[in-house]
Amino acid sequence: MTAAAVAPVTIVPPAGPAGMRVTQARVIRSEWLKFRTLRSSWITLGAGMAGMVGIGLLVSWATNNHWSRMDPIERLTFDPASRSLTGAFLAQLAVGVLGVLIVSGEYGTGMIRSTLGAVPKRLPVVWAKVSVFAVVTFVSTLVAAFAAFFGGQALLSSHGVSLSAPDALRCVIGAALYLTVVGILATGLGFMIRNTAGGIAALFGLLLVLPGLARALPSSWQNWVVPYLPSQAGMNLFAVIRDPSTLAAWTGFGVFCIWAAASVALGAWVLSHRDA
Amino acid sequence: MIEIRELSKRFGAKLAVDSLSFDVHPGMVTGFLGPNGAGKSTTMRMIVGLDRPTEGTVIVNGRPYAEHPDPLHQVGVLLEAKAVHTSRSARNHLRVLAATHGIPTSRVDEMINLVGLDDVASKQAGGFSLGMGQRLGIASALLGDPSVLVLDEPVNGLDPEGVRWVRDLLKYKASQGCTVFVSSHLMSEMAVTADHLIVIGRGRLLADSPTSELIRSASSNRVMVRTPDAGRLETALAGPDVTVTVTAPDVLEVDGLASARIGEIALAERIVLHELVPQQASLEEAFMEMTADTVEFHAAAGSTGGPDRSSV
Numbered sequence: 019m020t021a022a023a024v025a026p027v028t029i030v031p032p033a034g035p036a037g038m039r040v041t042q043a044r045v046i047r048s049e050w051l052k053f054r055t056l057r058s059s060w061i062t063l064g065a066g067m068a069g070m071v072g073i074g075l076l077v078s079w080a081t082n083n084h085w086s087r088m089d090p091i092e093r094l095t096f097d098p099a100s101r102s103l104t105g106a107f108l109a110q111l112a113v114g115v116l117g118v119l120i121v122s123g124e125y126g127t128g129m130i131r132s133t134l135g136a137v138p139k140r141l142p143v144v145w146a147k148v149s150v151f152a153v154v155t156f157v158s159t160l161v162a163a164f165a166a167f168f169g170g171q172a173l174l175s176s177h178g179v180s181l182s183a184p185d186a187l188r189c190v191i192g193a194a195l196y197l198t199v200v201g202i203l204a205t206g207l208g209f210m211i212r213n214t215a216g217g218i219a220a221l222f223g224l225l226l227v228l229p230g231l232a233r234a235l236p237s238s239w240q241n242w243v244v245p246y247l248p249s250q251a252g253m254n255l256f257a258v259i260r261d262p263s264t265l266a267a268w269t270g271f272g273v274f275c276i277w278a279a280a281s282v283a284l285g286a287w288v289l290s291h292r293d294a
Numbered sequence: 295m296i297e298i299r300e301l302s303k304r305f306g307a308k309l310a311v312d313s314l315s316f317d318v319h320p321g322m323v324t325g326f327l328g329p330n331g332a333g334k335s336t337t338m339r340m341i342v343g344l345d346r347p348t349e350g351t352v353i354v355n356g357r358p359y360a361e362h363p364d365p366l367h368q369v370g371v372l373l374e375a376k377a378v379h380t381s382r383s384a385r386n387h388l389r390v391l392a393a394t395h396g397i398p399t400s401r402v403d404e405m406i407n408l409v410g411l412d413d414v415a416s417k418q419a420g421g422f423s424l425g426m427g428q429r430l431g432i433a434s435a436l437l438g439d440p441s442v443l444v445l446d447e448p449v450n451g452l453d454p455e456g457v458r459w460v461r462d463l464l465k466y467k468a469s470q471g472c473t474v475f476v477s478s479h480l481m482s483e484m485a486v487t488a489d490h491l492i493v494i495g496r497g498r499l500l501a502d503s504p505t506s507e508l509i510r511s512a513s514s515n516r517v518m519v520r521t522p523d524a525g526r527l528e529t530a531l532a533g534p535d536v537t538v539t540v541t542a543p544d545v546l547e548v549d550g551l552a553s554a555r556i557g558e559i560a561l562a563e564r565i566v567l568h569e570l571v572p573q574q575a576s577l578e579e580a581f582m583e584m585t586a587d588t589v590e591f592h593a594a595a596g597s598t599g600g601p602d603r604s605s606v
Contacts, residue, residue, distance in 0.1 A: 048393035
């Protein structure tokens with residue numbers, strides 16, 4: 019019999035073997051391990067990046083082929099940098115789905131109970147998931163954006179621009195930043211909604227459906243609403259020439275970041291207040 | 295050490311756990327019994343903070359679970375439902391949990407070996423049988439070398455050899471001074487594993503006592519007697535503390551007399567006995583009796599203000 023067995027006194031037992039405790043850095047390491055040990059993460063991410071580069075090359079090649087038959091106004095407003103980054107519209111599907119899935123997948127399988135059992139303070143899990151996914155998304159989409167840009171400009175040949183052209187570098191990095199924030203927004207929605215189908219529907223409702231719905235508003239209202247919707251605000255970061263009714267690149271991106279921050283904040287609130 | 299005080303959990307209109315208070319002590323295996331829907335799983339989830347109590351507190355090793363810097367070293371938990379990402383391998387699942395506490399991978403491999411999953415450790419956990427899933431769950435519960443184990447139906451789905459292994463493991467952990475809190479619907483399993491029992495029904499505490507005492511209090515010395523001369527024996531056995539029930543024309547159920555004494559009386563009266571069988575109350579019966587009481591309690595509560603529930 020141990021002393022503890024005969025003395026039902028409340029004592030805090032000594033801390034675990036040398037340094038066994040939860041830290042934010044360790045939760046981040048755990049989330050990184052989670053991400054890379056699921057084959058679906060890499061398949062989704064890989065498909066998204068391949069789509070981003072593929073579409074970029076395809077539209078650049080098609081534009082170059084079509085140049086002689088293009089409308090003069092179209093030629094004047096042609097934006098070679100953003101043309102080669104068109105694939106970002108496709109990549110946001112992959113990034114968005116994956117962002118929802120890294121959270122909803124845990125609810126769907128029951129893994130969340132193990133996760134929160136190990137990290138019962140809960141909020142470190144939100145910060146870890148968001149930061150791991152943001153870094154992974156930024157690095158991979160940045161590679162894809164550069165590949166799409168250089169490949170696309172080569173295929174545009176004389177109509178292409180170099181990276182030193184005005185705003186070209188901002189567009190390339192901007193595409194990666196936009197996609198990263200899409201991922202963060204999606205992760206926040208995952209924590210809020212917990213269900214894969216619901217999270218994905220909410221994300222694309224926000225990004226793709228909402229702008230369409232807002233166009234049904236009276237036009238005097240539209241100017242106050244449409245530019246501030248998440249995708250409308252964020253997308254100018256990878257466009258050189260912008261629609262004057264939309265927000266300037268970095269201003270718009272700032273607004274988009276506020277949407278994502280709100281999503282993560284709400285997700286964190288839900289995680290810490292609802293039963294797992 | 296787990297201290298539960300006035301713990302309640304409400305899900306909408308349903309009160310799943312109703313002001314429970316009890317302690318789970320170190321150095322022994324404490325069984326947690328109750329019919330389905332009694333609130334066992336909810337109580338266990340509240341111990342590790344997965345569900346938030348509507349009222350009351352749960353203290354584990356002196357603090358709420360979430361306030362420990364090293365939760366996995368305090369409490370090892372296995373909950374009834376699988377808590378594993380189906381597409382991740384068993385080993386990676388354990389590595390993910392270990393990483394949050396800086397537990398080395400060598401410990402992960404040690405646990406895989408301990409639960410006997412070496413051959414399938416690199417396979418996706420989604421393809422595991424119920425028994426393999428339980429073994430993985432036990433491995434994750436033991437990962438942080440905790441001083442408290444909270445296990446919801448750990449033998450569910452295990453083969454007899456696995457059941458025995460879990461039983462030995464629980465007893466070993468208790469002998470090492472761990473607090474072992476284990477739920478089961480297998481009363482027979484609890485009778486051989488648990489030193490102490492907590493019984494709940496409809497979210498309320500029904501019993502909190504040593505296993506042996508619970509069985510003894512329930513057995514109440516009943517003896518079944520089969521005799522062709524039931525009427526005469528009934529008269530002969532009559533006494534102040536004796537209850538005789540005629541369950542069939544030739545069968546009596548006697549409460550309050552030992553079988554030896556019944557035999558002596560029958561001999562003195564020259565009554566032929568065909569059978570004389572002491573009725574061993576099993577834990578199962580003790581449990582049924584107690585939960586039947588909860589039903590009565592709820593049915594009678596409105597009219598009589600509640601019968602007294604003797605604490606067993």
